[in-house]
Amino acid sequence: MFKRGVYVKNTRTLTEGALLASVFAVILLLTTYVPFVGIITVWALPVPFVIFTVRRGLKPGLMLWVVSLLLAFLIGGLVTVPTAFIFGSAGLVIGELYRRKLSGFSVLIGAGLIYTFNMLLIFLALVFVVGENPMQLAVDLTREQLEFAESTLGSFGQGEDQLAMMLEMIDTLVYLAPVMIVGVGITLAVITKLISYYVLKRLGHEVSALPAFRNWSFPKAFLWYYLIILILAMVGAEEGTMLFLVIWNLLPLLEIVVAVQGFAVIFYYFHQKKVAKVVPILIVATAILIPPLLYIVRIIGIIDLGFDLRKRMNGQKK
Secondary structure: HHHHHHHHHHHHHHHHHHHHHHHHHHHHHHHHHHHHHHHHHHHHHHHHHHHHHHOOOOOHHHHHHHHHHHHHHHHHHHOOHHHHHHHHHHHHHHHHHHHOOOHHHHHHHHHHHHHHHHHHHHHHHHHHHHHOOHEEEEHHHHHHHHHHHHHHOOOOOOOOHHHHHHHHHHHHHHOOHHHHHHHHHHHEEEEEEEHHHHHHHHHHOOOOOOHHHHOOOOHHHHHHHHHHHHHHHHHHOOOOHHHHHHHHHHHHHHHHHHHHHHHHHHHHHHHEEEEEEEHHHHHHHHHHOOOHHHHHHHHHHHHHHHHHHHHHHHHHHO
């Protein structure tokens, strides 16, 4: 009886694995060979791994991942294997964290870490194996395009100073590989987490959602990190040094953290005042479109990190 139950369970696992492997293969085919459709289908690549890992566990999920790597090689050769590697491993981590009933934030952090790690592996592979630095390639390509435009702008006797400043800014992009990698990792994590959550909910699984944005809050330590890096940036560092790299990679990330904290306070305030959500959403959009307003948002975030502004709002309401 026991052996028969194990046999039935294994058969169901294999059947479901084969089905989800086929689904992954179809999604990868569309993503690889149908350009406009692929922009949409690429976000569904981790979903089969999330579903299978949640239902069957980590070991079966790993087997599906290995099979997906072989399928990716058959579909597009070595070019598509990194895609299967990146999205498959992310699906495994997200599925396992969901299976362990962890919070929505824990799932998001886990997804962000695995995506960032994968992006770093791909970057290092391009640098040390292929011998090409993608950031340097991007800088060179952008410089060529701007220098081509310089002759046109110069013929009208204007735009030369602006182009010179832009070229200087572009040259610093080569130092921003770490922050770019983290940014891409976080973006992929957010999108994959949201898609996985809604798919699993539709399939009847109990999964934790992210807390309401108005309740998002970072540890107070981020305030000290931000202030220290800000002071170092104002003091300045020699270009190309380790301190220069640390400043110009950490500062944008910490500015985003403080801005998110500020936006969360804005959402919290309007929620307390029972104002429609469209108002804080418009404020966020306006602040992003008008960068000087972000300074105000960051100040709000700094005050909240340092003095628990939202708790004070809640206390005043009571």
